Amino acid sequence: MADLVAVRNASRRADIPGHENALILSDDAARTTAIACGATADKLGDAQEILIPGRPFVRGIIRHIGHSIIQAMNCFIIAALSADGCIAKDDKHSPFNWTSKEDKKRFIEFTKKAGVVVMGSSTYATLPGALKERVNIVYSRSKKFEGAEVTAKEPAELLTELEGRGFKEVAICGGSHIYTMFMKAKVVDRLFLTIEPILFGKGVNLFNEDLLFHMNLVSTSQAENGALLLEYAVDYKGVGKGK
Numbered sequence: 001m002a003d004l005v006a007v008r009n010a011s012r013r014a015d016i017p018g019h020e021n022a023l024i025l026s027d028d029a030a031r032t033t034a035i036a037c038g039a040t041a042d043k044l045g046d047a048q049e050i051l052i053p054g055r056p057f058v059r060g061i062i063r064h065i066g067h068s069i070i071q072a073m074n075c076f077i078i079a080a081l082s083a084d085g086c087i088a089k090d091d092k093h094s095p096f097n098w099t100s101k102e103d104k105k106r107f108i109e110f111t112k113k114a115g116v117v118v119m120g121s122s123t124y125a126t127l128p129g130a131l132k133e134r135v136n137i138v139y140s141r142s143k144k145f146e147g148a149e150v151t152a153k154e155p156a157e158l159l160t161e162l163e164g165r166g167f168k169e170v171a172i173c174g175g176s177h178i179y180t181m182f183m184k185a186k187v188v189d190r191l192f193l194t195i196e197p198i199l200f201g202k203g204v205n206l207f208n209e210d211l212l213f214h215m216n217l218v219s220t221s222q223a224e225n226g227a228l229l230l231e232y233a234v235d236y237k238g239v240g241k242g243k
């Protein structure tokens with residue numbers, strides 16, 4: 001049997017013991033894309049399809065990067081939360097004066113590595129200006145912003161466009177509307193959440209619509225001030241570990 005394995009991101013192929021060099025496929029959309037990328041029907045016919053993490057691929061964001069590897073765009077959410085689950089007290093409340101230095105460091109490092117940040121117009125309005133050394137993409141239906149590209153595209157369409165521009169990772173930087181829109185579009189792989197030791201009582205939640213997703217905890221660390229820096233992988237199969 002050909003060594004074909006399904007996974008969303010080729011960089012995580014080491015997650016699949018014995019399939020480190022596998023051609024990576026998923027559902028029909030991935031199969032179609034794989035053919036378009038030059039994989040042969042014969043090979044595909046022999047495919048051993050293991051769905052990891054089990055979500056459908058979004059057509060067009062899969063890249064053929066060699067004889068046998070397909071790599072998908074990596075899309076992560078990054079957010080700081082109060083211990084009671086809020087990202088802000090209101091839509092004008094900036095996270096910069098209540099988040100730990102470790103959270104800020106992680107935000108800068110990860111967003112610079114991605115090279116592109118996506119946010120809503122309310123979040124962008126809380127910033128002093130565009131985030132430097134990153135392409136700033138702002139969701140708005142009507143406004144224009146200095147130093148940023150404005151969009152109203154569907155998440156999958158935006159990711160496809162960014163993938164075409166050579167980005168391998170996209171950082172979704174909020175706020176609640178934008179986190180929710182990307183989560184609902186099922187294009188998010190990872191969530192980097194920092195739980196800060198602070199309570200807001202009421203405020204802007206991380207998400208603002210009804211959602212149900214399972215996640216697997218990938219890593220944790222603790223900041224000096226007691227904040228917890230968590231990394232989760234979205235488990236689109238919906239089983240979660242330990243069930």
Ligand SMILES: NC(=O)c1ccc[n+]([C@@H]2O[C@H](COP(=O)([O-])OP(=O)(O)OC[C@H]3O[C@@H](n4cnc5c(N)ncnc54)[C@H](OP(=O)(O)O)[C@@H]3O)[C@@H](O)[C@H]2O)c1
Binds near residue numbers: 086091120123152204
């Ligand atoms: N703690 C954290 O990590 C963190 C991170 C990010 C943000 N925040 C906070 O979150 C708050 C803002 O969150 P929010 O949910 O109120 O606002 P938001 O998500 O930042 O922005 C909402 C705006 O995005 C635009 N938008 C939304 N969906 C769109 C679509 N489909 N097409 C085009 N434009 C669309 C609309 O802008 P127009 O009205 O211009 O059309 C909408 O008013 C702020 O207080 C911010 O500081 C916290």
